[in-house]
Structure formats: structure tokens, C-alpha cells
Amino acid sequence: MTEQQQLDGFIDKFTPEVAAQARRALAMVKARLPGATVMVYDNYNAxxxxxxxxxxxxxxxxxxxxxxxxxxLFLTHGPTLPDPAGLLEGDGETVRHIKLTGNRLDDPAIWVLLDAAASVALPIDPAGEERLIIKSISAKQRPRRP
Incomplete structure (x- = not known):
């Protein structure tokens, strides 16, 4: 089984709505961050x-x-990112997040925030080849459906 097949299987454990939203978000982030290394953590909570x-x-x-x-969508350097639309949630010291409910992926302010996060992180080589790595799979997990 390939890493992509494993990832697809992990996503398929969720409801069709959550799976569809996740696949759309993945496609949009991959398009925004070409050459990124993609790391998958099938954790207890998420x-x-x-x-x-x-x-x-x-x-x-x-x-x-x-x-x-x-x-x-979690953004590293979240507390330091300019967020005039007030989209970022949480009070972590490093990371903030945006719940991607409804049509939120269509909001350009999300992509401005992602670009800002990318500008202060270790640069991703856009000419590099994307790598998909399954980093961990928790033996015990919460149910993936409500």
C-alpha cells in the first residue's frame, strides 16, 4: 500500500462531508505550497x-x-500573523487555527494568512518534489465520526 492510499484510507474514516472538505483543503494548500513535504500523523484526537x-x-x-x-487549518507563527479579519482562533504561543466550516475555504483572507505564515517559516523549494510521509499512526484513536 502506498502512502497516498494510506492517507486516503485515513480520510475515508470520517463522514463524507468532513472528508470532502479535507480533500478540498489539501488540494488548495498543496497548490499554494508546491514542493512541500507532507507529513501525516493519524493521532488519538485527530x-x-x-x-x-x-x-x-x-x-x-x-x-x-x-x-x-x-x-x-493550523498556522505556525499564528500569534504573529496579521489577522485584520479576525479569523484565527486559539491562544497558543506558536500556532493558531481556523475552522474550515461552510465556504470558508473561499475566503481570500485565509490564503493571505497562509502566505504570511509561509513567509516567516523555513522556505519550501517550489521546484522540489512533493514527498508524502506517514509519520505516525496511533494504536488507540477516538471515533472518527460523531
């Missing part, structure tokens, strides 16, 4: 898919996390 310059957690620019009822 399926997290990070995008970075290398296979190290410290290089992650953003990640998409799937929960039973929604998908979120």
Missing part, C-alpha cells in the same frame, strides 16, 4: 497533515486537522 520544507516537525508551515465534525 488526523493531522502538516506541510513543511523538510520532514522535521519544526519546518511545518501549516497543517490540516480532521475532527469528527469539522476540519481546521
Amino acid at each position: 488526523l493531522a497533515i502538516g506541510f513543511g520544507a523538510t520532514d522535521k516537525v519544526g519546518s511545518i508551515v501549516c497543517s490540516i486537522a480532521l475532527y469528527p465534525r469539522w476540519v481546521s
Whole structure:
């Protein structure tokens, strides 16, 4: 089984609505961050898919996390990003997130924030080849559907 087949299987555990929103978000982030290394963590609470310059957690620019009822976009350097639209949620010291509910992926302010996060992170070589790496799979997981 390939890494892409594994990732597809992880996503398929969620409701069709969450899976569709996640696949759309993944396609949009991949288009925005060509050449990124994609790291997959099938964790206890959520399926997290990070995008970075290398296979190290410290290089992650953003990640998409799937929960039973929604998908979120997490942005590294979130507290320092300009957010005039007030989209970022959370109070973490490093990361903030946006719940991708409804048509939120169509909001250009999200992509401005992603570009800002990418501009202060370790640079991703756009000419590089995308790599998909399954970093971890938790033996015990919360249900993926409500």
C-alpha cells in the first residue's frame, strides 16, 4: 500500500462531508505550497497533515486537522500573523487555527494568512518534489465520526 492510499484510507474514516472538505483543503494548500513535504500523523484526537520544507516537525508551515465534525487549518507563527479579519482562533504561543466550516475555504483572507505564515517559516523549494510521509499512526484513536 502506498502512502497516498494510506492517507486516503485515513480520510475515508470520517463522514463524507468532513472528508470532502479535507480533500478540498489539501488540494488548495498543496497548490499554494508546491514542493512541500507532507507529513501525516493519524493521532488519538485527530488526523493531522502538516506541510513543511523538510520532514522535521519544526519546518511545518501549516497543517490540516480532521475532527469528527469539522476540519481546521493550523498556522505556525499564528500569534504573529496579521489577522485584520479576525479569523484565527486559539491562544497558543506558536500556532493558531481556523475552522474550515461552510465556504470558508473561499475566503481570500485565509490564503493571505497562509502566505504570511509561509513567509516567516523555513522556505519550501517550489521546484522540489512533493514527498508524502506517514509519520505516525496511533494504536488507540477516538471515533472518527460523531
